[in-house]
Amino acid sequence: MLILLVVAATAASGTWNAIAHRDAPRTVAATQLNLALNDMDAQAANILLSRGDSGTDKGRLDESYVKAQGFYTDAQQTISRSLRTLGAAAEGDKATEDTVVALTDTFAQYQELIGRALENDEHPGGKDLARTDYGRATDLLSAHLLPEARKLVDTNNAVYEHEYVTSRSDLSVQLGAEVVLGLLLVADLVVLQVRLARRFQRVFNPALLAATLCALVALVCGGRLLTISADQLKIARHDSFDSVVALSRSKALGYDANADESRFLLDPSRRTGYEFTFFDKSQKLYGIEDASLDTYATKLAETWSAYERDHADKQFTGEYRRELDNITFPGEREAAEKTVEAYAVYQKDDRTFRRLIAQGRLREATEFCIGWTSDTSNAHFGAWMKALDRVTAINSAHHEKAITTGRDAIGTQAPAAGGALLLAGALFVVGLRRRLAEFQ
Numbered sequence: 001m002l003i004l005l006v007v008a009a010t011a012a013s014g015t016w017n018a019i020a021h022r023d024a025p026r027t028v029a030a031t032q033l034n035l036a037l038n039d040m041d042a043q044a045a046n047i048l049l050s051r052g053d054s055g056t057d058k059g060r061l062d063e064s065y066v067k068a069q070g071f072y073t074d075a076q077q078t079i080s081r082s083l084r085t086l087g088a089a090a091e092g093d094k095a096t097e098d099t100v101v102a103l104t105d106t107f108a109q110y111q112e113l114i115g116r117a118l119e120n121d122e123h124p125g126g127k128d129l130a131r132t133d134y135g136r137a138t139d140l141l142s143a144h145l146l147p148e149a150r151k152l153v154d155t156n157n158a159v160y161e162h163e164y165v166t167s168r169s170d171l172s173v174q175l176g177a178e179v180v181l182g183l184l185l186v187a188d189l190v191v192l193q194v195r196l197a198r199r200f201q202r203v204f205n206p207a208l209l210a211a212t213l214c215a216l217v218a219l220v221c222g223g224r225l226l227t228i229s230a231d232q233l234k235i236a237r238h239d240s241f242d243s244v245v246a247l248s249r250s251k252a253l254g255y256d257a258n259a260d261e262s263r264f265l266l267d268p269s270r271r272t273g274y275e276f277t278f279f280d281k282s283q284k285l286y287g288i289e290d291a292s293l294d295t296y297a298t299k300l301a302e303t304w305s306a307y308e309r310d311h312a313d314k315q316f317t318g319e320y321r322r323e324l325d326n327i328t329f330p331g332e333r334e335a336a337e338k339t340v341e342a343y344a345v346y347q348k349d350d351r352t353f354r355r356l357i358a359q360g361r362l363r364e365a366t367e368f369c370i371g372w373t374s375d376t377s378n379a380h381f382g383a384w385m386k387a388l389d390r391v392t393a394i395n396s397a398h399h400e401k402a403i404t405t406g407r408d409a410i411g412t413q414a415p416a417a418g419g420a421l422l423l424a425g426a427l428f429v430v431g432l433r434r435r436l437a438e439f440q
Helices: 002-050 062-089 094-121 127-200 206-266 268-285 296-309 319-324 332-358 362-370 377-437
Strands: none
Touching (some): 002 062, 002 127, 002 206, 002 362, 002 377, 062 094, 094 127, 127 377, 206 268, 268 319, 332 362, 332 377, 362 377
16 A cells, blocks of 8 residues: 555656646647737738838828837747747657747748838838738748647647546546555454454554554545545646637637738738638637628627526537636636627627728728727727636636645645554554564
8 A cells, every 4th residue: 555655646746747847838838839920920910001101101000010019029039939948848759849840940931021021111112012921921820830830739738638638547546446455454454453352352452553543544645645636637637727728729819810800901902811711710719600700790799698698508619618618716707708798899899890991991990900099999809818818817827726736735645644554554563562472
């Protein structure tokens, strides 16, 4: 039993270290990479839109231009950090290493195209060349960078899932073995106590009685070690981290969809394609059967009202449905519902945005899309992202708490169980020594 508990505690400690220092950070770095790629592309489009006429700065939107430049730089730095983190973490895993190397090379090509677009836009009459280079960069992003980034998210998340499944299975086997061994130990000590009482005509042996109590303590503490580890693993993996990944995916989709609005404004020749991809991303976030871009906002309001009346209502799918079906922690449902409500406001803004364009009011549409006053689409997009971050923060905090609780159980329950077993062994010797001495 002592050997079993030492092996179980060592394995559990290794699992928590792997989750805290490898599995979770690698997956989070991959989701940050996915998000930052979308954000960088969106901000590049916003820079081109807010700069005004090429080479003259006529019609420039100063606040939008300055903010877009700052966000562009932040996203660029996040991508570089994430690639370094993923590259270091992938050492020894050739498939992941190759993916990170390919991503790094493709990102260099992407930056070159974006740099050329921004440079062309600084020259008089360079807007068309800037649009062409930006379009090529966006194509590279959609065809190669984003699929590879999502592949890294899935790959690293699968590694975490494998760690979880293996560890939970081991803990179940270890718990069964610990219970059997513990009960056998207690039973053996009780039988020995009875036999000694009959053989030596004693009522009870104090040392053996104490050893039996120690064995019971070891049984309970060892069981708590294994059950707490299993419970906290479930919380860390499925109750919290599944939501972190789903919410991170939805945030990346949100940034990409928001970028499609800027792309729609920037390049009229591609508007049909950008309109389609915006709607496709909306459906991935909050899927509605038989909806179109024109009816989406209305049907979103209808299906959400149905959900508010009955949380079991299944009229919508997507990342938000997945999160709402995985509500576990206090305050999580309220935060998730506020996120969807903020998303609904943003979708209403999209109808306003497209109506302005259809009416030929391009300047107003641009200011509404990338401006920063409180009644703009951009401001409502920011409110949506902040609401999303609050839900993610709740799940991330419980993920960290589960890791801490799991480690604490090893630090308290394992020494208690091991100490109780060693003490039981010592008391066993003490209890038998005087009885065996009578044979001499």
